[in-house]
Amino acid sequence: xxxxxxxxxxxxxxRLLQAEFLQPGREVHGERVTTSATPxxxxxxxxxxxxxxxxxxxxxxxxxxAPEAAxxxxxxxxxxxxxRSETExxxxxRQQARDALIYRQGLEHALLMDEVSVIRQHxxxxxxxxxxxxxxxxxxxxxxxxxxxxxxxxxSYWTLAQIARDHxxxxxPAARRAT
Ligand SMILES: [Zn+2]
Numbered sequence: 001x002x003x004x005x006x007x008x009x010x011x012x013x014x015r016l017l018q019a020e021f022l023q024p025g026r027e028v029h030g031e032r033v034t035t036s037a038t039p040x041x042x043x044x045x046x047x048x049x050x051x052x053x054x055x056x057x058x059x060x061x062x063x064x065x066a067p068e069a070a071x072x073x074x075x076x077x078x079x080x081x082x083x084r085s086e087t088e089x090x091x092x093x094r095q096q097a098r099d100a101l102i103y104r105q106g107l108e109h110a111l112l113m114d115e116v117s118v119i120r121q122h123x124x125x126x127x128x129x130x131x132x133x134x135x136x137x138x139x140x141x142x143x144x145x146x147x148x149x150x151x152x153x154x155x156s157y158w159t160l161a162q163i164a165r166d167h168x169x170x171x172x173p174a175a176r177r178a179t
Pocket of ligand 1: 124127128129131143144145148
């Protein structure tokens with residue numbers, strides 16, 4: 001089901017985080033050799049905490065949406081597949097919310113690995129132009145399109161959740177879009 005060779009899916013990024021930051025030196029695909037230094041303890045701790053929070057949020061979201069959901073699989077690899085399969089019977093709006101949550105987590109995984117360029121792959125939710133730049137100190141992306149600024153000339157900022165929701169909504173044909 002999932003594109004095995006695609007490193008940009010939320011699941012692939014989560015796997016990469018775990019493999020590269022929590023188990024340094026481990027061979028990922030049989031022949032891979034890690035040449036970089038072992039990540040420092042604070043980095044490993046923050047990645048560990050990020051993964052823990054990711055799993056917790058995904059689990060709570062699924063349980064709230066589908067109280068009868070099967071127990072969460074132990075493997076991190078199966079987390080998003082489990083979320084989807086346990087909620088695929090829900091209405092379109094709730095499936096969209098699930099997809100946006102998964103997508104937003106994927107953006108968080110990427111940013112934790114310093115892949116700031118992922119933000120540039122999205123149009124601004126406000127003006128639909130390619131004008132977004134990540135501002136880590138704001139934990140948000142700024143739109144530099146001056147026509148997107150408010151009446152006082154203040155730039156618009158967009159959270160990862162807003163960018164993810166907008167991205168998912170744009171994938172859905174207008175006829176199926178939840179209102
Ligand atoms: Zn904009």
